[in-house]
Amino acid sequence: MMKLNRIINDPNLVVEDAIEGYVAAHPELFAKTDHERVLKYPSIPQQGKVGIVTGGGSGHEPAFLGYVGKNMVDAVAIGEIFSSPTAGAFLDAMKAADGGAGVACLYGNYAGDNMNVKMAVKKAAAAGITVKTVVANDDVASAPIDEKEKRRGVAGEILMWKVGGAAAAAGYDLDGVIAVAQKAIDNCRSIGVGLSSCIIPAVGHPNFNIDNGMMEVGIGHHGEPGINVVPLQPAKEMAETMLEPILKEGLFESGSEVVVLVSGLGATPTMELYIYYAEVDRILKEKGVKVHRSYVGNYFTSLEMMGVTLSMMKLDDELKKLVDAPVHSLGMVQG
């Protein structure tokens, strides 16, 4: 196997070793639990507050653990690279987050996560904890609109956690948190473009291939193939190419207010994310869509993949208030 130029100890223990670093660097945000793959916000559980839980495969940092914090996610289940956490990890995260008012498990639509969460919810019920779920499916490239239930959850999940976490902090009950988190993701559309592949350290070679000078439109967070592979475009055209399938669904009509989240996939220089954002902002202005708030940075990555994702959430008064609420987490600080 080719030697990888990586800052690691053992390719089979990257998740374990990274967790140690997160906890050591940010003790104000992360507390360990009895489960080595579950971290929680230190002051959790909070009696009477709905607990917010998420989880997913590693390699997407700062997702998922980076959204544990004040007014956002309370406990997180951490999986292997690109692989769902175990049912036991989801269950222990639910137990850690439960303050007696029930738990909202807000996660992304992947086969493994669906199965493990389903088993965890069943076991949590047996332990007397009420858990309700919202499954994010914001990726427009992963299935047509009439098969929306098949769509993957991608960076729109962050906006779902933001809204759900703010609602729980504001005293919403479990059904209220679930309803508003569902509304957040229903109002959200995302798409990604990949310019290069990534390497899972334990695998040791690229996960897939994108030829130099080409880009894959609609790529997934694990390198799942997109809609098509086309010659690389300048940022201006890339923004148009990506906005087209999002806008054609008719959700973001002229006059609507939106949140825009642009994320790098791990290897994208931040400067280029802003070059891209300027183009998105310009096109939205031309269409009469008002950007209420924007996030630009590495919010939801795919190891060292080069590329960018675009997520947009349409706002109403309730979503606007929750999106604007203060938050303090590794991945998002506001107010």
Added chain:
Amino acid sequence: MSEVIVIKNGVDIVDDLINVIVSNRDYLSEIDGAIGDGDHGINMAKGFNICKTRIDGKQLTLSEALAELSDSLMEGIGGSMGPLYGCIFTGWSDSVQGKTELTKEDVQAMLANGMSELQDISPAQKGDKCLVDTLFPAVESFAQAVKEEKTFKEALNIMKDAAAKGRDSTKDLVAKIGRASRLGERSKGVLDAGATSCCLLVTQLADSLEAKMN
């Protein structure tokens, strides 16, 4: 040759299952690399090795040993394969609880229960290009062989053939479930890694049971 298999230590059978997965670690990852992450063998071997450390040198019933395997996968690897195989082995384990002797009817019930536990958590169907394409024909063919009053050994061999055919059938299928389903037509032309590992396991189970007949 006896139509009743005596299982003195269930660890023997599970050990064989562990060995077949661990020794095919790189092969399974390579198959997975064509349309998946390329980590199927890595994850499976990791889970099966966890089981190895838990049962090594122990004296367990087959049911207890299978339960250890199920726990090792469900709690050790997660992903999709943890719950899928975990549920299959839970079904097997529950079905043979307290048994130290197995008839072909016992094996039939065990296989059927694994299938039913799997169906509780996964909507996967035959033709989706996944481990079900191996498992379901294997289980059905064994039941059919028992119904036709084939010998235990014949039924095991019929099951092995059905598993191999099922595995091979995935080559021309378009994936309808899991991550490979995003590839559409591009998922054609290669074996499914889950169907391949399932074939290794079903075949090994048959061989291990047959070895105990003699």
